[in-house]
Amino acid sequence: MLWEWEDGDEAARTGEEVPVDFDFFSFFEPKDYYKILEVDYDASEETIRSSYIRLALKWHPDKKQGEEKATSRFQDINEAYQVLSNPVKRQEYDKKGVLYVQDQNAA
Numbered sequence: 001m002l003w004e005w006e007d008g009d010e011a012a013r014t015g016e017e018v019p020v021d022f023d024f025f026s027f028f029e030p031k032d033y034y035k036i037l038e039v040d041y042d043a044s045e046e047t048i049r050s051s052y053i054r055l056a057l058k059w060h061p062d063k064k065q066g067e068e069k070a071t072s073r074f075q076d077i078n079e080a081y082q083v084l085s086n087p088v089k090r091q092e093y094d095k096k097g098v099l100y101v102q103d104q105n106a107a
Contacts, residue, residue, distance in 0.1 A: 033080035033093065041094075045085065052081040 034041050037051045055077045057063070064070030083089045 030097070031076065031080070033084050036076050036080040037084060039084075043084075048081070048084050052077065052085070056081075 034043070037043075037048060037055065039047055039051050043051075056074065059070055059074045059077060061071045061074055083093050
């Protein structure tokens with residue numbers, strides 16, 4: 001089968017670089033929810049909550065308009081809080097670490 005170019009593939013055919021908003025290597029980086037929320041591993045629920053609020057306000061996409069990484073950072077902050085604010089999920093995350101994140105992404 002021969003490759004047929006689609007209408008929007010002019011840049012690919014001419015060899016021009018096409019900007020892609022995708023970080024391939026981010027799949028291989030383990031997510032440390034404690035570091036994302038900037039708290040210690042033995043942080044209390046209140047400390048986790050207050051750090052989440054502070055970071056969510058700081059990185060909210062509406063406040064960081066024009067910054068490409070703001071949405072991604074905000075999503076990571078929310079994801080970390082969803083796990084660390086739930087005692088059952090936090091205990092499982094503490095046991096499994098990176099494997100917990102991979103299990104959740106596969107589901």
